[in-house]
Amino acid sequence: MSDPEPTAAAPAGPVGTPAGPFRAPVGVHDVIPPASARWEAVVATFADTVGRAGYGLCQSPMFEDIGVFARMGEGTDVVTKEMYEFRDRGDRHLALRPEGTASVVRAFVEHRPTTPWKVWYASPVFRYEKPQSGRYRQHHQLGVEAIGSADPDLDVEVMVLLADFYAAIGLRQTPLVVNTLGTPAQRTDYAARLSAWFGQHLGDLDPVDQAKATDHPLRVLDSKKRATRSVVAHAPSILDSLDDEALAHFDRVQAGLSAAGVEFTVDPRMVRGLDYYTHTLFEFRSPALSEAQNTIGGGGRFDGLVEALGGPATAAVGFGTGIERVLLACDAEGALEVAASKVKVFVVDVVDGHAAAAITIQLRRAGIGADRAFDGRSMKAQMKAADRSGADYAVIIGAEEAQAGTATLRPLRSTGDQTSVARADLVDAVRRRLTDA
RNA sequence: GUGGCCGUAGCUCAGUCGGUUAGAGCGCCAGGUUGUGGCCCUGGAGGUCGGGGGUUCGAUCCCCCUCGGUCACCCCA
Numbered sequence: 001m002s003d004p005e006p007t008a009a010a011p012a013g014p015v016g017t018p019a020g021p022f023r024a025p026v027g028v029h030d031v032i033p034p035a036s037a038r039w040e041a042v043v044a045t046f047a048d049t050v051g052r053a054g055y056g057l058c059q060s061p062m063f064e065d066i067g068v069f070a071r072m073g074e075g076t077d078v079v080t081k082e083m084y085e086f087r088d089r090g091d092r093h094l095a096l097r098p099e100g101t102a103s104v105v106r107a108f109v110e111h112r113p114t115t116p117w118k119v120w121y122a123s124p125v126f127r128y129e130k131p132q133s134g135r136y137r138q139h140h141q142l143g144v145e146a147i148g149s150a151d152p153d154l155d156v157e158v159m160v161l162l163a164d165f166y167a168a169i170g171l172r173q174t175p176l177v178v179n180t181l182g183t184p185a186q187r188t189d190y191a192a193r194l195s196a197w198f199g200q201h202l203g204d205l206d207p208v209d210q211a212k213a214t215d216h217p218l219r220v221l222d223s224k225k226r227a228t229r230s231v232v233a234h235a236p237s238i239l240d241s242l243d244d245e246a247l248a249h250f251d252r253v254q255a256g257l258s259a260a261g262v263e264f265t266v267d268p269r270m271v272r273g274l275d276y277y278t279h280t281l282f283e284f285r286s287p288a289l290s291e292a293q294n295t296i297g298g299g300g301r302f303d304g305l306v307e308a309l310g311g312p313a314t315a316a317v318g319f320g321t322g323i324e325r326v327l328l329a330c331d332a333e334g335a336l337e338v339a340a341s342k343v344k345v346f347v348v349d350v351v352d353g354h355a356a357a358a359i360t361i362q363l364r365r366a367g368i369g370a371d372r373a374f375d376g377r378s379m380k381a382q383m384k385a386a387d388r389s390g391a392d393y394a395v396i397i398g399a400e401e402a403q404a405g406t407a408t409l410r411p412l413r414s415t416g417d418q419t420s421v422a423r424a425d426l427v428d429a430v431r432r433r434l435t436d437a
Numbered sequence: 438g439u440g441g442c443c444g445u446a447g448c449u450c451a452g453u454c455g456g457u458u459a460g461a462g463c464g465c466c467a468g469g470u471u472g473u474g475g476c477c478c479u480g481g482a483g484g485u486c487g488g489g490g491g492u493u494c495g496a497u498c499c500c501c502c503u504c505g506g507u508c509a510c511c512c513c514a
Contacts, residue, residue, distance in 0.1 A: 132507070135512090135513070139514060140514085141514060224510080293514075383475090400472080
C-alpha cells in the first residue's frame with residue numbers, strides 16, 4: 001500500500017494524481033442529455049407498469065455487509081470473483097451490491113412486512129469485470145421481488161409484468177425462455193446425475209469445460225464451445241429429476257403464460273449464474289443484440305434465500321432487467337423515440353434580461369416548460385438558442401415590446417406568422433397555442 | 438483474469454513510404470442582416486497527434502512499456 005512507484009500514466013506526479021484531466025474510471029459511463037431523456041422514460045414506464053400491479057418502491061442501500069451477498073452462493077461468480085468489496089473507516093467489511101435481490105431480501109428479513117411483499121427497485125449494480133459492449137462495472141437494473149408466496153401464479157405475474165414493460169417501451173422482439181430447477185434437493189440430484197454423465201464423456205468436452213464438469217456441472221450446460229454443445233445436446237434433462245409437485249408447478253406456470261398471451265419456449269438446459277434459484281427460471285433476450293450479451297432481463301424463484309439470510313423459510317420470486325441493455329435493444333430496433341427537451345417556450349430578451357426572468361418564471365409556475373438565454377447575447381444568438389432548445393414558440397422582448405407592454409409570439413416549428421400579445425395575456429395566449437397544436 | 442484490433446480538434450475521420458507553421462466535414466463563436474432561428478456566404482476559436490521511454494540530425498508516423506477504448510473468452514443485465 002505504500003509503494004511509491006506510480007504505475008499509471010503520470011509518472012511525474014504523486015500517486016493517484018493524474019497529469020491530465022480526470023476521466024471516469026474503467027467500465028463506468030455518464031448518462032447525459034440528450035440520451036438521458038430515454039433513460040428517464042424507461043424508469044418512468046417501469047414504475048408505472050409495476051406500480052399498477054401493486055408493487056411499491058424499495059430503495060435499499062447500494063452497499064451492504066459483505067455477508068448479505070456471500071449468502072447468494074459459493075458457485076456464483078458475481079459474488080466470488082467480481083465483488084466490489086471494501087472496508088470502511090469503522091473496519092466494517094462491506095460490498096457494493098452485485099445484484100438487486102439480496103438487498104431486498106435483507107430488508108424483508110429486517111422489517112418483516114406482511115406478505116406477499118411486492119416491491120420494485122431501480123438501482124446501480126457493481127461488478128468488477130472487464131467491460132465490453134453491454135457490460136459495465138456499474139450498470140443499472142430495474143427489478144421486482146415478490147416475497148412470501150409459493151404460488152406459481154406469482155411466477156407468471158412477474159414474467160408478464162416484464163413482458164408488458166418491454167412492450168410498453170416499444171420493444172417488439174423479446175423472446176422469453178423458461179426452465180425449472182425444482183427444489184434444492186432435486187437440483188442437487190440433477191447436478192449429481194449430470195456430473196456423472198459428463199464424467200463418461202469428459203474427452204468430448206471442450207478443455208475449459210472439463211474442469212467445470214465436476215464442480216459446476218450445471219454451468220457446463222450453457223457453454224458456448226462447439227464440442228461441449230454437441231455433448232450437452234444429449235445430456236440428461238432436469239425434468240427427469242422433478243417430482244409430481246415440481247412438475248405441476250412448472251405446468252401451471254406455462255399454462256399461465258399461455259393464458260396471458262405471452263409466448264415462450266422451454267429450454268431444459270438453461271441455467272443462470274446465480275445459485276439461489278429454485279423452480280422457475282427465466283430469461284428475456286433480444287435477438288437484436290450480439291449473443292455474448294443478449295440477455296436483457298432474467299429472474300426466477302428463490303425460495304431458500306430468505307432463510308439463508310436469517311429469516312423464516314419463505315418462498316419468493318422476482319426479476320432484474322438491465323437498463324443499458326434494454327436501451328441497446330431499443331437502439332437496435334429503433335424503438336423509444338422521446339422528446340429531448342420539455343421546453344415549449346424560449347424567451348428572447350434583447351433589452352436587459354428582466355423580462356426574460358419574469359416571463360420564464362411565470363410560464364414555469366403555470367406548468368409550461370420555458371427557458372431563456374443568459375449573458376445578454378445578441379438577438380441572432382438568442383434566436384439560435386431558441387431553435388436549438390426544441391421549443392415550439394419564441395417569446396421575443398425587444399425595445400418596442402418593452403415600451404408597449406407587449407410580447408411577440410413567434411412559432412418556431414410551423415409556418416404561421418408571429419403575433420403581438422399584451423404581456424398580461426401572454427400565459428393564456430401561449431397555453432392556447434400549445435393546446436391547439 | 439486471458440487474447441485480437443484501435444487511440445489525430447467537442448464529434449466523425451483524412452494525413453505523413455520519418456522532414457518546415459497537422460487538415461476536412463459537422464458542431465461551436467462572430468459577422469454578412471445594429472429586431473428575428475432553421476438555408477447560404479465570410480471569418481474565428483479549438484490539437485501535449487492518449488501518456489512515458491527508445492531509435493534517429495529529425496518521430497503524429499518505427500520499436501518497447503503504459504493508460505484508455507473496443508471485440509471475443511469467462512461470466513452476466
